Amino acid sequence: MTRRLVLMLALLSGSAGASGSFFTLLQTWQGLGHAPIAVSPDGRLLALTRPAPRTPAYAPYDTRIEVRDTAKMRRLYRVPAANGDGKTLLFSPDSRTLWSAHSGTLHYDAWTGKLADNREGSDGAGVSALAFAPGGQSYVLAGVNAVGQTRLVRVGVSPLRSFWPVTRPTAGDGMQPNWTSALAFSPDGRWVASGSVGGGVILRSSVTGRPLRVLADEPGQAPHRARLVDLLFLSPARLLSASADGQVRLWDAATGRALASLPCGERLGAVVQLPGGTRVVAATSRGLQLIETSGGRLRRLETVGGDYADVGVSAAGELWAITRGGTLSHWRLLSR
Template sequence: MSSRTFIFSPVCVSGLLICVCLSAVQGAWGVDQAESEPLNFTEHAKSVFRAHCVSCHNSNKTEGDLDLTSYSALMQGSSSGDVIEPGSADDSHLFQLVTHAESPKMPPSGQRIPAEDIEIIRNWIDGGAINASGSTPVRKRKRRSLEMTAAIGVRPETVAMPVDLPVESFAKTTRDPIAVGLASNPWAPVIAVAAANQVVLYHSAPDAKERLLGILPWEKGQPTTLRFSRDGSRLIAGGGRAAVSGSFVVWNVTTGKRELTLGDELDSILAVDLSADGKRVATGGPEKVVRLYSIDEPKAENRPTELREHTDWVTAVEFSPDGKYLVSGDRSGGLILRIASTGENLFRLPSHKASVTSVSWRADSKVFASASESGKISFWNVSSAASGKPVKSFDAHSGGCLSIAFTREGDLVSGGRDNLAALWNLKGKQLRKFSGSNEIVVSVAVNEEAGLVFAGNFAGQLKSWQLKDGKPRGDLETNP
């Protein structure tokens, strides 16, 4: 339903339109100008925001990271991007919230603001959302994308290391929470752990002076899934509250600043990934939908493309490092190879007999792996995926394989219900065993800068071993 029909009948709207335009412009310009002069911020919209919004959205108190006191602040948008689409009120986030067409409704409590005021905002935005009388309409600004720099698989010129991030813990748990999400920075000695209301960043090297590098708060339920961007500059986390809400956050790894908060999903996100160019985010969860968000197009960002071929919870998603493909897996063993830009289904890969738990791409984007609760790991070659058959499939962890991650060399680290983590080559030969967890391994990550394999287990421990020889290198706290 469009927000227009939602509020007024068409007759009413046109009546209001004329009356608002005339009265607003007559004073300054006389009747002649009524047709041509658009409403502006300074004379028209500002007073509406003053009356209804700035008590919460000002430079001292910026709810939703949005300041509505000045034109320049308003056009900066909020933490989730632009709120005004000059020329189109119906596509403007702010307008959708003010008409209560979308959540969170603004103002948050109770009634919509008066209809005349809504029409002033509509006409101001539709007329180009200009600052003052005579200003030129703002050019439709493309949302700044996350500006990922690295060429595929090439070390970035500057490697992102956290600098002076807060280390105050937000987790209010007495036991050590399980590291459900674990991710390794591809170029820096940094790992990230998602556990109970926060994401913890650690220096991966056991001999580093300070191991705890930062703690990023997560307020909306629990973070469940984590990934670094391919160039290591960003960290994305997805999560939420089971059967209530799901969203994701992108942080700048160096500054710890939130660059994006998005997602208005109805259930917790279980899988998330950010494309190498920083333009797309894919999510999966119990809604059985893969959502593809274009985060550089303001219009699409609130309405992701929804891909509905999965018949069960979507438990795994990952973009290929070259950005061409997206793989998604589900709880019934379904696995789909897609075109990343559109989400279009290329091949269904029906090999797993039990839930897909994890997927991982090899650095060259030619091969990816999938893991399953059946205990099997399968390797897939993109060029032979049409056959629907893996190039190799083998039993890796009896009881279930829960997490996998490729190394730079093209071997695969895995962990599972047999309390083990292990390293495999493409032929399915076990190269190394990482033992001593004594509990189910729920998440694994490999940090090449430190030469270590990390694993989170069911007891809330975070273990590490040397990649080259399997020697244990100590534990880290999931709740420091």
């Protein structure tokens, strides 16, 4: 794509180089893939989801993950997604492996696509979420069984495999089935937050997995009305939750007290935390939304229009986003 076309698109979106804007559009591509996407923490690799060549037997299921280097956007390899779907896609904290989870998990060497040993599968219906602990020495996955119950399992790089208690639906979890749809470790590694399909959020011990508190405005009520899309610990004591209906909420994780909420429009696909800890970017049907979280408040700073399905960020703050129509964009955000 020529530089002139990139600048024209930026001007049409009202973002790049505009006075007072936080977003600067660097480049766009069409037809490279679809959501979910993943950006390696070191910013050198980008993973996208692509439908494989359709065959009568696998047409609804067969999906490929395509990995490109972000310097020249060269395609490095294509590999199968877990169970041909790959609803969960992420790089390890050290950027060395790429993980796909849906029915069981697959993980690959991030640069070569070579399949690594796969030590865990699913408990019946599949793996609904996965999150790495700080440092990447262990991770927690949520396995859903055939009757809609979730079992959380902590797995370590060294011999460690801890099956946590089965999570059964409660009033605070919302509607059934009580599948865990989002997981996050606190930065100090003490807590794991889990979010459910029914809109519930539970804070757990990272050692035993047992619930410490259920986050809610009112006892017995789920804080969200829709599936949890993302959970982010902005600090050891501040947790951000986001649901598919566009509601973003900020919590004092130590007390379970709700601090603020912000409606971001329907069809929220993902939220990522920017370096520095106080700002996040949400991918929604109304666009990319930059949100400030400091002072116990949620304040929208800017919105770049578009129907965005997913967004990823590197440790250096480089932002990559993809629309539901399959247009990939690369952004730089001002830190002011």
